[in-house]
């Protein structure tokens with residue numbers, strides 16, 4: 001599939017934003033001044049909003065975006081939109097109360113945390129629900145999206161939070177565990193994606209043309225000699241050429257470098273700067289990972305070409 | 306409204322006869338011509354006279370080579386357009402309600418004024434039947450010529466999709482699959498009409514008639530002496546020459 005920059009940016013950035021919101025909602029200890037509350041909330045909400053705005057650039061008619069809130073009963077894209085707005089609205093109320101009173105309302109926070117995770121899940125389902133792209137069409141896709149969102153959120157929370165220990169362990173250790181878990185799941189995802197082909201449905205050019213019972217079916221001539229929307233959108237080739245290298249880069253930047261920064265934070269106790277560097281590197285790694293998510297994905301329509 | 310109707314009163318669609326199609330692309334050309342001036346935005350092209358022209362088409366003709374285990378390959382021309390699926394995934398994924406399936410006749414359409422051009426419907430279609438218009442940035446697809454088939458300004462004979470009307474080989478037929486006595490239903494029953502990629506569970510309305518089995522010559526020893534001597538021309542000049550040369554054999 002064609003890896004559109006706007007969509008890559010959207011899924012990575014808003015995933016991190018909602019992950020961060022989830023951890024704020026769960027009560028991760030933060031500095032208590034009104035100003036800090038303002039900036040932290042602005043960052044968390046801002047990441048989500050920037051991500052969502054970026055997704056508008058992918059639309060042919062961004063000015064009609066509001067129409068996308070209407071079909072939540074059947075469309076995951078619509079559900080994602082509705083859930084984002086709902087979660088962000090509740091988070092805005094939560095943040096205002098936090099700034100005004102210095103208190104964070106636990107129940108509201110918990111609801112926001114759950115909604116954030118469901119929102120990331122809805123984003124993943126836009127892709128995972130497509131039977132036409134077998135490497136996406138699996139629950140592991142959703143698990144990876146949520147895991148990366150939460151891992152990004154933990155790294156951000158460790159950057160801005162005041163706690164050195166959460167759940168009885170150092171925040172660095174917690175971040176390290178989250179990173180390893182998320183990338184471990186991604187490794188499983190890659191393993192499956194590499195082997196799946198069209199085996200889920202058993203589709204091939206024979207079933208696509210209905211001519212399989214007659215013999216071996218091979219494309220003899222394309223409809224037109226040039227490219228078209230389908231070949232450009234669904235049959236991206238360049239990505240696959242560099243897939244191996246890009247996977248290594250994504251693991252290096254997304255897992256190994258942030259892990260080292262987390263270790264440095266642990267050793268020096270300078271959580272803020274080191275965890276922030278970890279976050280930046282992780283974003284770069286996730287951009288590569290998400291680029292491959294699209295570029296490597298094979299669509300059923302390629303069976304006709 | 307992107308919920309699919311439980312059932313549709315009619316199931317209008319096409320039968321495409323792969324035994325007959327000669328791959329002339331006339332249906333695709335007439336489709337482009339009609340739909341550029343008909344329903345919705347014009348079907349645009351970018352760089353139509355440039356080095357790499359591209360553009361939106363609602364119907365494209367592929368050509369396949371089919372090689373049986375025990376016989377030479379044959380060529381099958383394969384027109385492909387929207388199949389107006391009963392369980393159309395392109396409808397349910399649409400976030401805006403722009404994509405819908407009509408409960409009266411089963412036609413799957415896009416309301417272009419509501420379409421945000423997200424492209425998700427094209428991703429969800431296994432058949433590659435939807436294309437984004439490169440100029441208008443809205444999703445285009447086969448409308449089954451909804452602006453012809455009910456058009457009372459046209460002669461009755463012209464109230465069929467443009468592709469069906471234009472096909473010089475009569476490889477395309479239009480009708481109601483909900484009616485078991487319609488021509489299209491009978492054709493599908495007689496010839497074993499098939500669904501494309503049934504495993505995708507889209508329940509297509511359009512059906513394809515597979516090529517009829519080829520007749521295969523008995524003798525396979527083509528080029529061998531015995532095969533050559535069994536060939537007999539018994540009429541006309543060739544027959545005379547054949548007999549004359551055969552009698553020369555006997556002399557020698």
Ligand code: SF4
Nearest residue numbers: 387388390393395430
């Ligand atoms: S062929 Fe594709 S575009 Fe047409 S109804 Fe079926 S899924 Fe939708």
Ligand code: SF4
Nearest residue numbers: 399420421423424426
């Ligand atoms: S491109 Fe248009 S018709 Fe297709 S899913 Fe998006 S809004 Fe719906």
